[in-house]
Amino acid sequence: MASAITSLAEFLGAEGAVIRVELTRVRGSSPRGEGTEMFVAASGLWGTIGGGQLEFRAIETARGMLRDGVLSRTLDLPLGPEIGQCCGGRVEMGLTRLRASDRRAAITREARAKDSRPHVYVLGAGHVGRALADLFQHLPVTCIVIDTRPEEIALCTAEVDTRVRAIPEIDIMTAPAGSAFVVLTHDHALDFLLTAAALERGDAAYVGMIGSATKRAKFRNWMHRNCEAGDIDTLICPIGASGSRDKRPSLIAAFVVAEVMAELTSEPAATCPERAIQAARKGHHQDQEGLTA
Numbered sequence: 001m002a003s004a005i006t007s008l009a010e011f012l013g014a015e016g017a018v019i020r021v022e023l024t025r026v027r028g029s030s031p032r033g034e035g036t037e038m039f040v041a042a043s044g045l046w047g048t049i050g051g052g053q054l055e056f057r058a059i060e061t062a063r064g065m066l067r068d069g070v071l072s073r074t075l076d077l078p079l080g081p082e083i084g085q086c087c088g089g090r091v092e093m094g095l096t097r098l099r100a101s102d103r104r105a106a107i108t109r110e111a112r113a114k115d116s117r118p119h120v121y122v123l124g125a126g127h128v129g130r131a132l133a134d135l136f137q138h139l140p141v142t143c144i145v146i147d148t149r150p151e152e153i154a155l156c157t158a159e160v161d162t163r164v165r166a167i168p169e170i171d172i173m174t175a176p177a178g179s180a181f182v183v184l185t186h187d188h189a190l191d192f193l194l195t196a197a198a199l200e201r202g203d204a205a206y207v208g209m210i211g212s213a214t215k216r217a218k219f220r221n222w223m224h225r226n227c228e229a230g231d232i233d234t235l236i237c238p239i240g241a242s243g244s245r246d247k248r249p250s251l252i253a254a255f256v257v258a259e260v261m262a263e264l265t266s267e268p269a270a271t272c273p274e275r276a277i278q279a280a281r282k283g284h285h286q287d288q289e290g291l292t293a
Helices: 008-014 052-068 100-115 127-136 169-173 188-201 213-226 249-264 272-281
Strands: 019-027 037-040 045-047 072-078 090-097 119-123 142-147 161-164 180-183 206-209
Touching (some): 052 072, 052 090, 127 142, 180 188, 206 213, 206 249
Parallel strands (some): 142 161
Antiparallel strands (some): 019 037
């Protein structure tokens, strides 16, 4: 399909007959889990059930159904040498030609899934902040970029929510539980205030602050003097420090996105504080602070 199509509603509106493919049962190892769905038209696709031979056979079957006028089918495929895929599990699929009510239900499911995406707050629209927005716009999150400077927000061209705020702490206070916060403003004092606000919530999936091991130590002392609550053991500072010493904004952003998505897509790990402490102790003490403005 044309790259201009950005939603399932647009895809279904542009296609005639469409087959919905759903993974109804998964045993053992599989590229995707139960309930995963994709939509197959005569010459277009929306979504994925994991690629490889599994998806190839599903598409082939679905298009055969469209040619032959078949309304529904089931497939039971072993993911082994029989189909040239080595996951080792077994997958059952239901393939159904969409009725008008099915189309409406699919669009509703997609809207609900989008509404339930985790929120990622990028606090600072400088070089690294904009690089983060460029990456997060393609991921299953709701990304919000916030800055006190309208001229910096104007430079953010990613398809994300952008906000000019005199008091960004309000957005932190009203964020949904389980949100991620990446703090990289142009001002150290503001960084400290926003990071403290994110930590004091106690329910953030990720709190990271740009800087260095030295900045982390200064922030710990600042927290002890100025805040009654807030445990900085879960703070990631420096951010994106585990992958490379390269300080270019795009590379720092890539490693930060990996950190954030790892937290948002996995169960809360008891080792999270340990990773933060290890990052502070490593030799990755790059001074990232000059990249925020």
